Amino acid sequence: MGLANKIAYKFATKMYSTFEQPASLVKVEHVGAVTKVTGQETPEPDELVDIQTHFNPKLPTVLFVGGSAGARVFNQLVTDHKKELTERYNIINLTGDSSLNELSQNLFRVDYVTDLYQPLMKMADVVVTRGGANTIFELLAMAKLHLIVPLGREASRGDQIENAAYFVKKGYAEELQESDLTLESLEEKLSHLLSHKDQYQASMKASTELKSLADFYDLLRKDLA
Numbered sequence: 001m002g003l004a005n006k007i008a009y010k011f012a013t014k015m016y017s018t019f020e021q022p023a024s025l026v027k028v029e030h031v032g033a034v035t036k037v038t039g040q041e042t043p044e045p046d047e048l049v050d051i052q053t054h055f056n057p058k059l060p061t062v063l064f065v066g067g068s069a070g071a072r073v074f075n076q077l078v079t080d081h082k083k084e085l086t087e088r089y090n091i092i093n094l095t096g097d098s099s100l101n102e103l104s105q106n107l108f109r110v111d112y113v114t115d116l117y118q119p120l121m122k123m124a125d126v127v128v129t130r131g132g133a134n135t136i137f138e139l140l141a142m143a144k145l146h147l148i149v150p151l152g153r154e155a156s157r158g159d160q161i162e163n164a165a166y167f168v169k170k171g172y173a174e175e176l177q178e179s180d181l182t183l184e185s186l187e188e189k190l191s192h193l194l195s196h197k198d199q200y201q202a203s204m205k206a207s208t209e210l211k212s213l214a215d216f217y218d219l220l221r222k223d224l225a
Contacts, residue, residue, distance in 0.1 A: 014223060016216075018133060018209075019166055026034055032209030033137035048119050051092075051108050059106065060194055061090040063124035070130035070151055073094045073178060074217045081183045082107065088187070092120055126193055128186075131160035144191045146173045149181055169205035170181040 009015060014027055021028045054122040055061065064074040064083075071094065072074065078085060078093045079100070085091050086106040093100070098111040121127065121142065129135050139146045148167060150160035167173040174189050193200060211219075 005223055016219075018137070019163075025148070031219065032207075032211050033133070034138070034211050034213060035137055035141045036213060043135075044119055044152040045080065045115050046167075047116060049079065051103065052123075054103055054108065055090040056106055058188070059088065059090050060134070062121055062190065063092040063094070063127045065094045065118060065127060065135065066096075066130050067132060068096050073149070073181065074128065075100060077181065077183070077186070080121055089190075092124060094120075098144060117153070119153055125188055130162045131167075133159070136163055136173070137210065140172055140204050140207055142209050143201045144198055145197060147186075148173050148175045148194060150175070152178055170209075172200065172207070186223050 005015070005126060009027060011141075012027055014029065015025075016031045017028050018031075018033050020030045042222040064071070064078065066072070066074045074093065075097060077093050082091075090106045091108070093107075093109040094113065095101075095109055095111050101111060102108050102109040110116075111132065121138070121144065125145060127139055127144055129144040129146055129148055131150045136146065136148065148160070150164045152161070152173070164173070164175040168175045174193055176185055176189050
Protein backbone atom coordinates (compact mmCIF):
# COMPACT_ATOMS: atom_id res chain seq x y z
CA MET A 1 0.00 0.00 0.00
CA GLY A 2 1.38 3.40 -1.01
CA LEU A 3 1.83 6.39 1.28
CA ALA A 4 -1.37 8.17 0.20
CA ASN A 5 -3.43 5.04 0.82
CA LYS A 6 -1.78 4.48 4.20
CA ILE A 7 -2.84 7.98 5.23
CA ALA A 8 -6.34 7.53 3.80
CA TYR A 9 -6.69 4.20 5.62
CA LYS A 10 -6.52 5.96 8.98
CA PHE A 11 -9.64 7.98 8.16
CA ALA A 12 -11.61 5.55 5.99
CA THR A 13 -14.47 3.37 7.12
CA LYS A 14 -13.77 1.02 4.23
CA MET A 15 -11.27 0.85 1.39
CA TYR A 16 -11.34 -1.14 -1.83
CA SER A 17 -8.05 -2.47 -3.19
CA THR A 18 -6.90 -3.58 -6.60
CA PHE A 19 -4.20 -5.84 -5.18
CA GLU A 20 -4.52 -8.26 -2.28
CA GLN A 21 -3.50 -6.66 1.03
CA PRO A 22 -2.38 -8.14 4.38
CA ALA A 23 -5.20 -9.52 6.54
CA SER A 24 -4.21 -7.05 9.27
CA LEU A 25 -5.74 -4.25 7.16
CA VAL A 26 -9.25 -5.14 8.28
CA LYS A 27 -10.92 -2.16 6.59
CA VAL A 28 -9.65 -3.17 3.14
CA GLU A 29 -11.73 -5.29 0.76
CA HIS A 30 -9.89 -6.73 -2.21
CA VAL A 31 -12.10 -6.25 -5.27
CA GLY A 32 -9.47 -6.37 -8.01
CA ALA A 33 -9.38 -4.01 -10.96
CA VAL A 34 -12.46 -2.29 -12.30
CA THR A 35 -12.17 -2.59 -16.07
CA LYS A 36 -14.19 -1.85 -19.19
CA VAL A 37 -12.30 -4.36 -21.35
CA THR A 38 -14.68 -6.96 -22.79
CA GLY A 39 -14.61 -9.63 -25.46
CA GLN A 40 -16.94 -7.55 -27.63
CA GLU A 41 -15.73 -7.11 -31.19
CA THR A 42 -15.03 -3.55 -32.37
CA PRO A 43 -14.49 -2.29 -35.94
CA GLU A 44 -10.84 -2.30 -37.03
CA PRO A 45 -9.39 1.09 -38.06
CA ASP A 46 -8.36 1.35 -41.71
CA GLU A 47 -4.76 2.02 -40.66
CA LEU A 48 -4.59 -1.43 -39.11
CA VAL A 49 -5.01 -3.07 -42.51
CA ASP A 50 -1.95 -1.24 -43.82
CA ILE A 51 0.09 -2.37 -40.82
CA GLN A 52 -1.02 -5.96 -41.26
CA THR A 53 0.12 -5.99 -44.90
CA HIS A 54 3.67 -5.32 -43.65
CA PHE A 55 3.56 -8.15 -41.11
CA ASN A 56 4.35 -11.82 -41.61
CA PRO A 57 1.38 -13.88 -40.36
CA LYS A 58 3.72 -16.81 -39.67
CA LEU A 59 5.69 -14.82 -37.07
CA PRO A 60 4.60 -13.97 -33.52
CA THR A 61 3.79 -10.31 -32.95
CA VAL A 62 5.43 -8.52 -30.01
CA LEU A 63 4.16 -5.16 -28.76
CA PHE A 64 6.43 -2.91 -26.69
CA VAL A 65 4.54 -0.35 -24.62
CA GLY A 66 6.39 1.66 -22.01
CA GLY A 67 4.71 4.98 -21.31
CA SER A 68 6.39 8.35 -21.78
CA ALA A 69 9.42 7.75 -19.55
CA GLY A 70 9.57 3.97 -19.65
CA ALA A 71 9.68 3.59 -23.44
CA ARG A 72 13.27 4.78 -23.92
CA VAL A 73 14.92 1.47 -22.99
CA PHE A 74 12.54 -0.45 -25.26
CA ASN A 75 13.15 2.04 -28.07
CA GLN A 76 16.91 1.59 -27.81
CA LEU A 77 16.61 -2.18 -27.76
CA VAL A 78 14.49 -2.16 -30.94
CA THR A 79 16.85 0.32 -32.63
CA ASP A 80 19.96 -1.68 -31.72
CA HIS A 81 18.52 -5.05 -32.73
CA LYS A 82 16.04 -4.14 -35.45
CA LYS A 83 17.42 -6.67 -37.93
CA GLU A 84 17.43 -9.63 -35.53
CA LEU A 85 14.04 -8.81 -34.03
CA THR A 86 12.25 -8.37 -37.35
CA GLU A 87 13.69 -11.63 -38.68
CA ARG A 88 11.96 -13.54 -35.88
CA TYR A 89 8.97 -11.37 -34.88
CA ASN A 90 6.55 -8.73 -36.06
CA ILE A 91 7.45 -5.76 -33.85
CA ILE A 92 5.11 -3.00 -32.67
CA ASN A 93 6.95 -0.29 -30.74
CA LEU A 94 4.98 2.52 -29.08
CA THR A 95 7.85 4.95 -28.70
CA GLY A 96 6.60 8.33 -27.47
CA ASP A 97 9.06 9.81 -30.00
CA SER A 98 7.78 10.85 -33.44
CA SER A 99 11.32 10.88 -34.89
CA LEU A 100 11.27 7.07 -34.66
CA ASN A 101 8.01 6.61 -36.59
CA GLU A 102 8.38 3.84 -39.16
CA LEU A 103 6.31 1.27 -41.00
CA SER A 104 8.41 -1.33 -42.77
CA GLN A 105 8.65 -5.09 -43.16
CA ASN A 106 7.66 -6.69 -39.82
CA LEU A 107 8.02 -3.37 -37.99
CA PHE A 108 5.63 -0.63 -36.88
CA ARG A 109 7.01 2.17 -34.70
CA VAL A 110 4.75 5.03 -33.68
CA ASP A 111 4.93 7.73 -31.05
CA TYR A 112 1.31 7.74 -29.94
CA VAL A 113 -1.97 5.97 -30.71
CA THR A 114 -5.59 6.40 -29.65
CA ASP A 115 -8.10 4.39 -31.70
CA LEU A 116 -5.33 1.98 -32.70
CA TYR A 117 -4.35 1.09 -29.13
CA GLN A 118 -6.87 -1.68 -28.48
CA PRO A 119 -6.54 -3.22 -31.99
CA LEU A 120 -2.75 -3.31 -31.60
CA MET A 121 -3.08 -4.95 -28.19
CA LYS A 122 -5.41 -7.50 -29.72
CA MET A 123 -3.01 -8.14 -32.61
CA ALA A 124 -0.06 -8.82 -30.32
CA ASP A 125 0.84 -12.35 -29.24
CA VAL A 126 2.99 -10.98 -26.41
CA VAL A 127 3.08 -7.52 -24.83
CA VAL A 128 6.26 -6.21 -23.22
CA THR A 129 5.30 -3.60 -20.63
CA ARG A 130 6.72 -1.64 -17.72
CA GLY A 131 4.01 -3.00 -15.44
CA GLY A 132 1.77 -0.05 -14.66
CA ALA A 133 -1.37 -1.27 -12.89
CA ASN A 134 -3.80 -0.05 -15.57
CA THR A 135 -1.89 -1.78 -18.36
CA ILE A 136 -1.32 -5.12 -16.67
CA PHE A 137 -4.92 -5.47 -15.51
CA GLU A 138 -6.04 -4.63 -19.03
CA LEU A 139 -3.78 -7.43 -20.26
CA LEU A 140 -5.21 -9.72 -17.59
CA ALA A 141 -8.74 -8.94 -18.78
CA MET A 142 -7.68 -9.81 -22.33
CA ALA A 143 -5.79 -12.95 -21.18
CA LYS A 144 -2.87 -11.58 -23.18
CA LEU A 145 0.64 -13.00 -22.70
CA HIS A 146 2.91 -10.37 -21.20
CA LEU A 147 6.44 -9.76 -20.01
CA ILE A 148 6.95 -7.10 -17.35
CA VAL A 149 10.20 -5.10 -17.34
CA PRO A 150 9.64 -2.75 -14.39
CA LEU A 151 11.35 0.57 -13.87
CA GLY A 152 13.93 0.28 -11.09
CA ARG A 153 13.55 1.95 -7.71
CA GLU A 154 16.10 4.56 -8.76
CA ALA A 155 13.63 5.77 -11.43
CA SER A 156 10.32 5.16 -9.64
CA ARG A 157 8.65 4.48 -6.29
CA GLY A 158 8.94 0.76 -6.94
CA ASP A 159 5.25 0.23 -7.74
CA GLN A 160 6.02 -1.57 -10.99
CA ILE A 161 8.45 -3.93 -9.25
CA GLU A 162 5.73 -4.87 -6.77
CA ASN A 163 3.16 -5.23 -9.56
CA ALA A 164 5.50 -7.54 -11.48
CA ALA A 165 6.16 -9.72 -8.44
CA TYR A 166 2.42 -9.99 -7.78
CA PHE A 167 1.58 -11.01 -11.35
CA VAL A 168 4.43 -13.52 -11.54
CA LYS A 169 3.31 -15.09 -8.25
CA LYS A 170 -0.23 -15.41 -9.62
CA GLY A 171 1.04 -17.10 -12.78
CA TYR A 172 -0.15 -14.34 -15.09
CA ALA A 173 3.17 -13.03 -16.45
CA GLU A 174 6.94 -13.28 -16.67
CA GLU A 175 9.33 -10.65 -15.31
CA LEU A 176 12.72 -9.39 -16.49
CA GLN A 177 14.72 -6.75 -14.65
CA GLU A 178 15.78 -3.78 -16.77
CA SER A 179 19.42 -4.38 -15.81
CA ASP A 180 19.14 -7.88 -17.30
CA LEU A 181 17.37 -6.81 -20.51
CA THR A 182 19.31 -7.95 -23.57
CA LEU A 183 18.26 -9.40 -26.90
CA GLU A 184 19.12 -12.87 -25.61
CA SER A 185 17.25 -12.55 -22.30
CA LEU A 186 14.25 -11.01 -24.06
CA GLU A 187 14.04 -13.86 -26.57
CA GLU A 188 14.38 -16.43 -23.79
CA LYS A 189 11.39 -14.93 -21.97
CA LEU A 190 9.34 -14.57 -25.15
CA SER A 191 10.02 -18.20 -26.06
CA HIS A 192 8.98 -19.35 -22.58
CA LEU A 193 5.74 -17.39 -22.70
CA LEU A 194 4.81 -18.58 -26.18
CA SER A 195 5.62 -22.22 -25.44
CA HIS A 196 3.57 -22.10 -22.22
CA LYS A 197 0.75 -20.02 -23.67
CA ASP A 198 -2.05 -22.33 -22.52
CA GLN A 199 -0.77 -22.36 -18.94
CA TYR A 200 -0.56 -18.57 -18.64
CA GLN A 201 -3.89 -17.96 -20.35
CA ALA A 202 -5.61 -20.53 -18.13
CA SER A 203 -4.32 -18.70 -15.03
CA MET A 204 -5.51 -15.36 -16.37
CA LYS A 205 -8.92 -16.65 -17.41
CA ALA A 206 -9.40 -18.20 -13.96
CA SER A 207 -8.60 -14.91 -12.22
CA THR A 208 -11.18 -13.35 -9.92
CA GLU A 209 -9.30 -10.03 -9.81
CA LEU A 210 -11.43 -8.21 -12.35
CA LYS A 211 -14.71 -6.46 -11.74
CA SER A 212 -16.99 -4.80 -14.27
CA LEU A 213 -18.17 -1.22 -13.77
CA ALA A 214 -21.70 -2.49 -13.20
CA ASP A 215 -20.60 -5.00 -10.55
CA PHE A 216 -18.51 -2.41 -8.74
CA TYR A 217 -21.40 0.06 -8.80
CA ASP A 218 -23.65 -2.61 -7.26
CA LEU A 219 -21.05 -3.22 -4.55
CA LEU A 220 -20.86 0.49 -3.75
CA ARG A 221 -24.65 0.76 -3.53
CA LYS A 222 -24.77 -2.23 -1.19
CA ASP A 223 -22.03 -0.88 1.09
CA LEU A 224 -23.52 2.62 1.18
CA ALA A 225 -27.05 1.42 1.92
